[in-house]
Amino acid sequence: MSDAISRICDEREIEALLIEYCCALDRMDLDTISKLFTDDCVVEFGPDKRLNSRGRSQVAKSLERMWRWVRTSHHLSNVKIRFIEEDHANSISYVIAWHERANETTATIYGQYHDELRRESNGWRIMKRVMYMNGCDTGFTVNIHPFERQSAPEGWVAPSID
Amino acid sequence: MSDAISRICDEREIEALLIEYCCALDRMDLDTISKLFTDDCVVEFGPDKRLNSRGRSQVAKSLERMWRWVRTSHHLSNVKIRFIEEDHANSISYVIAWHERANETTATIYGQYHDELRRESNGWRIMKRVMYMNGCDTGFTVNIHPFERQSAPEGWVAPSID
Amino acid sequence: MSDAISRICDEREIEALLIEYCCALDRMDLDTISKLFTDDCVVEFGPDKRLNSRGRSQVAKSLERMWRWVRTSHHLSNVKIRFIEEDHANSISYVIAWHERANETTATIYGQYHDELRRESNGWRIMKRVMYMNGCDTGFTVNIHPFERQSAPEGWVAPSID
Numbered sequence: 001m002s003d004a005i006s007r008i009c010d011e012r013e014i015e016a017l018l019i020e021y022c023c024a025l026d027r028m029d030l031d032t033i034s035k036l037f038t039d040d041c042v043v044e045f046g047p048d049k050r051l052n053s054r055g056r057s058q059v060a061k062s063l064e065r066m067w068r069w070v071r072t073s074h075h076l077s078n079v080k081i082r083f084i085e086e087d088h089a090n091s092i093s094y095v096i097a098w099h100e101r102a103n104e105t106t107a108t109i110y111g112q113y114h115d116e117l118r119r120e121s122n123g124w125r126i127m128k129r130v131m132y133m134n135g136c137d138t139g140f141t142v143n144i145h146p147f148e149r150q151s152a153p154e155g156w157v158a159p160s161i162d
Numbered sequence: 163m164s165d166a167i168s169r170i171c172d173e174r175e176i177e178a179l180l181i182e183y184c185c186a187l188d189r190m191d192l193d194t195i196s197k198l199f200t201d202d203c204v205v206e207f208g209p210d211k212r213l214n215s216r217g218r219s220q221v222a223k224s225l226e227r228m229w230r231w232v233r234t235s236h237h238l239s240n241v242k243i244r245f246i247e248e249d250h251a252n253s254i255s256y257v258i259a260w261h262e263r264a265n266e267t268t269a270t271i272y273g274q275y276h277d278e279l280r281r282e283s284n285g286w287r288i289m290k291r292v293m294y295m296n297g298c299d300t301g302f303t304v305n306i307h308p309f310e311r312q313s314a315p316e317g318w319v320a321p322s323i324d
Numbered sequence: 325m326s327d328a329i330s331r332i333c334d335e336r337e338i339e340a341l342l343i344e345y346c347c348a349l350d351r352m353d354l355d356t357i358s359k360l361f362t363d364d365c366v367v368e369f370g371p372d373k374r375l376n377s378r379g380r381s382q383v384a385k386s387l388e389r390m391w392r393w394v395r396t397s398h399h400l401s402n403v404k405i406r407f408i409e410e411d412h413a414n415s416i417s418y419v420i421a422w423h424e425r426a427n428e429t430t431a432t433i434y435g436q437y438h439d440e441l442r443r444e445s446n447g448w449r450i451m452k453r454v455m456y457m458n459g460c461d462t463g464f465t466v467n468i469h470p471f472e473r474q475s476a477p478e479g480w481v482a483p484s485i486d
Binding site for chain 2: 326328329332335399401402403404416418420434458459461462471473474475476480482483
């Protein structure tokens with residue numbers, strides 16, 4: 001198989017892995033979730049240590065907190081993959097994560113997953129995940145890492161277009 | 163063409179088919195919609211029989227109901243494809259479907275399409291589609307099949323993280 | 325490299341270009357934005373001439389207006405690419421663009437980018453972009469080109485399904 005094709009296949013496998021995380025989380029299929037990570041993985045949703053975990057079992061255990069929502073929907077997009085070595089890659093992907101509480105109020109996040117991935121004997125796995133948040137609606141109150149954008153230059157004045 | 167490449171091409175054609183459904187629906191181009199399905203297709207949006215149809219013409223006819231919205235926007239993501247045979251596949255994909263009424267109220271669904279696909283002489287077609295809903299906002303009242311997730315184990319207590 | 329593979333690689337590069345626009349905009353990395361367009365590009369967000377620009381520097385300059393939001397999130401999907409010649413293509417893609425003001429009010433667009441792309445010596449670039457809007461929430465007031473869908477046939481009566 002040519003280098004170009006095997007690279008495309010790797011990218012597709014990594015994208016499938018990132019998608020499966022979203023789908024498995026919406027099914028609350030935590031057994032599957034645990035299999036998407038390496039045994040020594042590090043996952044960090046925010047500065048609060050209760051939002052961080054190490055190792056695939058603890059990651060899955062930690063995500064039991066998602067049961068405090070009655071329904072969720074995680075929509076992945078904007079997947080960018082960069083290979084460091086043949087079996088080692090970084091990726092950034094975007095997610096729209098919708099959550100509903102038992103009282104029917106909702107919370108939506110517009111987030112980013114910044115991942116480090118490693119090929120193991122049975123396929124690509126997430127070895128490090130840090131989540132950032134571009135933003136969220138007022139219903140969401142968990143302290144996810146804010147994604148920082150560049151600031152306006154000093155003296156910038158907003159144009160009147162709306 | 164190698165097996166790996168032809169498999170990638172098939173996946174891309176199937177993804178393009180699923181995307182075209184979304185785009186054609188937002189254009190209300192029902193002629194195009196009818197061409198995306200097999201002649202013997204079965205489409206089921208919910209338990210109400212008025213939401214179900216058989217055959218490409220009836221599917222397109224049935225979707226005339228979308229004119230009760232003045233604007234819609236269907237955003238596909240999370241496409242997973244599994245081949246059963248060379249010319250036969252299953253797929254699951256996610257959609258954010260936004261709808262606006264003439265009175266400017268809106269309704270948004272966070273849904274899943276569970277599809278069965280068949281390669282015909284002029285390309286891949288949808289032969290069975292069942293729609294499920296992870297959730298929706300309060301503006302949406304049509305009875306789409308609910309997507310069921312696994313329940314919390316007995317005795318599970320919500321952590322205090324927000 | 326076979327024609328099929330080089331076509332797939334081209335499509336992946338174009339999709340990466342469209343994704344990078346979204347990500348760079350959310351970072352307000354306008355240097356990167358300017359590099360995604362051709363030197364003679366034409367970009368048109370709406371009928372108001374203040375929403376239009378020519379040339380990569382002016383496009384980046386014009387997007388300084390995005391600093392009137394404190395946070396944004398652009399989620400790309402539904403990418404369709406059609407090649408006109410080997411080095412020239414059209415694409416349509418969808419975007420959910422979420423914006424937040426300093427006062428915490430938000431504005432969300434459900435839009436489409438209609439692009440013309442050209443391969444230059446260092447890769448694919450956007451040579452023409454016209455943005456259309458399927459819809460938006462009430463928080464968004466900029467006059468983006470409306471995307472027009474086909475109208476209901478005369479005498480069409482809405483079914484009672486919700």
